[in-house]
Amino acid sequence: MNLVKRMGTEVVGFGKETGVLLKKNVRDYGMFIALAIIVAIFSFATDGGFVTARNMSNLINQMGYIGVLAVGMTLILIIKYIDLSVGYVVGFSGAVAAILMKSYNMGSYTTILAVLAIGVFIGLVYGYLVSKVGVPAFVTTLAGMLIFRGLLLLITEKTGTIVIKDKAFNAIGQGYIPDITKVDGLHILTLIIGVVAIIGMIISSIIKRRNLKKYNFETISLPMFILKCTFVSIAFGYIVWTLSKFNGLSWTVVILAVVVLIYSFVMNNTTLGRHIYGVGGNAEAAELSGVSVKKITCIVYASMGLLSALAGILYASRFGSATTTGGAGLELEAIAAAYVGGVSANGGIGKVSGSIIGALVMASLSNGMNLIGTGASLQYIIKGAILVTAVIFDVMTRKKAH
Amino acid sequence: MNSNNILEMKAITKTFPGVKALNNVNFKVKEGEIHCLVGENGAGKSTLMKVLSGVYPHGTYEGNIVYKGEVQQFKNISDSEATGIAIIYQELALFPELTLYENIYFGHEIKKGITINQNETIIKAREMLQKVRININPSTKLKELGVGKQQLVEIAKALSKDVKLLILDEPTAALNEDDSKNLLEILRDLKKQGVTSIMISHKLKEVLSIADTITILRDGKTICSLDKREHEITENEIIKNMVGREIENIYPPRNIEQFGDVCLEIKGWSAVEHKMNRKMLDNINVNVKKGEIIGIAGLMGAGRTELALSIFGNTTGYKTQGEIFVDGKKVELRNPREAIKAGIAYVSEDRKRNGLILIQDIKQNITIANLNELAKFNVINKNKEIGVANSYKKSINIKAPSIEQKVGNLSGGNQQKVSIAKWLYVAPKILILDEPTRGIDVGAKYEIYTIMNKLVEEGMSIIMISSELLEIIGMSDRIYVMAEGKITGELHGEEATEENIMKLATV
Structure with a gap:
């Protein structure tokens, strides 16, 4: 409110407002700034190779399964737990899908439903062990990691890599949405969806801002608001434009978008979301306010299991096969994406959308470094440094706030 | 200074943000006596003992501590322990899974080279345990003892550090009658051996039976010191001094x-x-x-x-x-x-730990216990939520720029109003x-x-x-x-x- 009073009416205060906003939201904006810097550096280093339509499309599709995992991991980290088994659950679910289709001739849809159900079941077992039995999450999911690593080996050891031949299934990870008509090699449906999405985004921001004003809450000034909307629209529009120059939107991106929309809605607008933030913010207070911490823990792990299975499906269909070591290390990518995306290391704070940006940062890094031929060893070191920097940044900014 | 005073705390003032916990407190303890410190909750007893033992280091309070004739400037507990002061808190600082001898010598282990001298430790521990009248194998695990005996192990630990001034913060609060009696007996034993004790206690009968001197604190000030050797003290006299205030x-x-x-x-x-x-x-x-x-x-x-x-x-x-x-x-x-x-609704005494979610705003804290009231098919009606929060902000006067203020940034009084508002919305x-x-x-x-x-x-x-x-x-x-x-x-x-x-x- 003060901000509005002080600066809203004056354009003179614009620069100052930018400063204030940056200072106040340094955690949120930092992520975007980091992403911009990464994109700029790699574009420069690859003579524009990084921002070609083909590479952008590739990068975003590559990010699909990590993004899905990062969404689930966000919830887990918000309630101050961890899931180390995610990587091998992904590999295991992919292999189960492959076997169900290949050896049992199951249709792709029934297979997908069966695999998702298995994921939920795995999550519920974790939730039960962590919340009801009281086994520390670290131990529970570490055991899970070992067990699923073993199970994956067990079911693939005779056959080795299982090739998936189901076209519908593989389309999930490799296919693109159909087009209505092609104009100048542009994917029109993608463009239409993009435009609708941008308009939707702008309208919802306007409504949100109007509501904030109605209740006299703190809002940014009008010029700032317009600038922000324009910036987001251009960035988003550019990505859509680039994708439409290639093959258009992939099914992976569509699935990821649906997951993000659903989870964002749940976290922001439902009692369940509020309870999850409450448990993460102060479990004792939440319990004494009538929230069942155990139930919330079970739900959050079940959701992680579901999304791990979904990621498994995306992963297997992207490669059209299930391998004996599929998914290894993805849990760390997901955890890193969530932390880079602004989830607090102390729990209670974090956004689904932020984690997606985090995943994009990490995926851009991998992709860019691969393009310029950085060795795997150096890639790990750089990613580790980025992760710890993000958390240091988080800890420092939160310390200052107190 | 009287030469037989082992301790003299002069004009001690200790301030916490917004509160003067100790206000010019004077406290004298004679060598070899048992000195009881009494007062209501919040009178400043524990704070005074924390100043003495270095929990609140020199420089965070005003005034002087004269101990054994010298002005002391303790920076931490190990400083005060080095001079022979040992403090035993209500909450025992022991390890249930360790043996008695390990507990007694924890932190000042007897070493031979770089390894712990187990035999020597056990022999010494047995000696210390005998001083507190425990005849149990020192290799027993602590958790096998009752609370009363555990308290005594804590004293044995203090003795092992060659304590001269023993401070006990409500040592009998958790003990039954027999254990309490036993503990008081041991304090008398120690007195004969020349150990001076300061005991904080709420149990006046116990205080009257054991104390040589009783100092009464009230609202962070010394009210009086009564010497039992000079005149008979009654319970009423203590209570009157503990509470005597204008209403x-x-x-x-x-x-x-x-x-x-x-x-x-x-x-x-x-x-x-x-x-x-x-x-x-x-x-x-x-x-x-x-x-x-x-x-x-x-x-x-x-x-x-x-x-x-x-x-x-x-x-x-x-x-x-x-x-x-x-x-x-x-x-x-x-x-x-x-x-x-x-x-039924319960507003916790520890609002920061059990009552509020400090990183969330006023609105979210008020509605958390009754979100169903705001939701249709589990989707929260945010406009209604704002209305509810605003009406409580107004009706019980929560002072904050807006209901979007994080609760962690509010003053204690306003935080308390938020905790109460949360339950008012539930309407218990x-x-x-x-x-x-x-x-x-x-x-x-x-x-x-x-x-x-x-x-x-x-x-x-x-x-x-x-x-x-x-x-x-x-x-x-x-x-x-x-x-x-x-x-x-x-x-x-x-x-x-x-x-x-x-x-x-x-x-």
Whole structure:
């Protein structure tokens, strides 16, 4: 409110407002700034190779399964737990899908439903062990990691890599949405969806801002608001434009978008979301306010299991096969994406959308470094440094706030 | 300075943000005596001992500590320990899974080269244990001993450090009668061996039986030091000095002509903490009528909060026994959700730890316990939520720029109002307020009292747990006094005086 009073009416205060906003939201904006810097550096280093339509499309599709995992991991980290088994659950679910289709001739849809159900079941077992039995999450999911690593080996050891031949299934990870008509090699449906999405985004921001004003809450000034909307629209529009120059939107991106929309809605607008933030913010207070911490823990792990299975499906269909070591290390990518995306290391704070940006940062890094031929060893070191920097940044900014 | 004073604390002043915990306190202890320190909760006893032992380092307080004839500037506990001061807290600082000898020599292990000299440790530990009259194999694990014996092990540990001045903070609070007697005997033994002791205690009978000198603190000031060797001291004399204050009229009047029926009744309520197998609550019988404010008085550790929590869905995990009736109907409350459903709400004494979600805003904290009221198909109606939060902000005067303010940034009084608002939105029949005015300023206190009055006038019933006697007397229609997990008395109207409460609380 003060901000509005002080600066809203004056354009003179614009620069100052930018400063204030940056200072106040340094955690949120930092992520975007980091992403911009990464994109700029790699574009420069690859003579524009990084921002070609083909590479952008590739990068975003590559990010699909990590993004899905990062969404689930966000919830887990918000309630101050961890899931180390995610990587091998992904590999295991992919292999189960492959076997169900290949050896049992199951249709792709029934297979997908069966695999998702298995994921939920795995999550519920974790939730039960962590919340009801009281086994520390670290131990529970570490055991899970070992067990699923073993199970994956067990079911693939005779056959080795299982090739998936189901076209519908593989389309999930490799296919693109159909087009209505092609104009100048542009994917029109993608463009239409993009435009609708941008308009939707702008309208919802306007409504949100109007509501904030109605209740006299703190809002940014009008010029700032317009600038922000324009910036987001251009960035988003550019990505859509680039994708439409290639093959258009992939099914992976569509699935990821649906997951993000659903989870964002749940976290922001439902009692369940509020309870999850409450448990993460102060479990004792939440319990004494009538929230069942155990139930919330079970739900959050079940959701992680579901999304791990979904990621498994995306992963297997992207490669059209299930391998004996599929998914290894993805849990760390997901955890890193969530932390880079602004989830607090102390729990209670974090956004689904932020984690997606985090995943994009990490995926851009991998992709860019691969393009310029950085060795795997150096890639790990750089990613580790980025992760710890993000958390240091988080800890420092939160310390200052107190 | 008198040469036989082992310790003299001169003009000690210790300030916390907003509170003067110690105000120019003088405290003298003679060599070889047992000196008892008494006072109400919050009088400054523990703070004074923390200053002495270096928990609050030199420089964070004003005044001087003269110990063994020298001015001391302790920077931490190890500084004070090096001079022979040992402090034993209410909460034992021992390791249940370690053996007695490991516990006794933890932190100052007897070494041979770089390894621990086990044999020597065991021999020495046995010696120390004998001094506190424990004849148990030092290789026994601590957890196999009862609380009383564990307390003695803590003393043995102090002795192993060659203690000259032993400070005990309510050593008998958790002990039964036999164990307490035994402990006092041991203190007398130690006195014969030349150890000086300072003991903080709420149990006046015990104090009178053991003390050579009694110093009374009140509101962070020394009221007097009574020497038992000079004249006979009575319990009444101590109590008078502990409480003697002018009663100010800071309690708003309320208009209730008649109370309704009994809406909450607790019958034969007992609770056992099973880890230590300690009886926390013993055959409690309490009832509350509609529109009534019930006060529960008692000293720290009397079991008041335990009583509240065990009723409110038993989050402490005690084994409970007894019956709860809400509006005459027997209910079973296995968790806070069931308690809330039955119409009971509990505002925690520790609002930061158990009451509020500090990183969330006022609005979210107010609605968390009743989100279903705001939601359709589990989707929260955010406009309605804002309306609800704003109306409470206005009606109970939460001072903040907006309901989007993070609760962690509010003052204590406003935080407390948010915790209360959370429960008002649930609209319970019975509201339990645990230390509702702790750590908040006088103005905010008055506002909280006004809110309480309005609530009972609207037909709610309130159970108020408080350590402030004046507040209990000023606000309650009826007072239960607790001590050692039991209700030791029920006071009505004129009987409710500070002296009477103190007598019942120090049984």
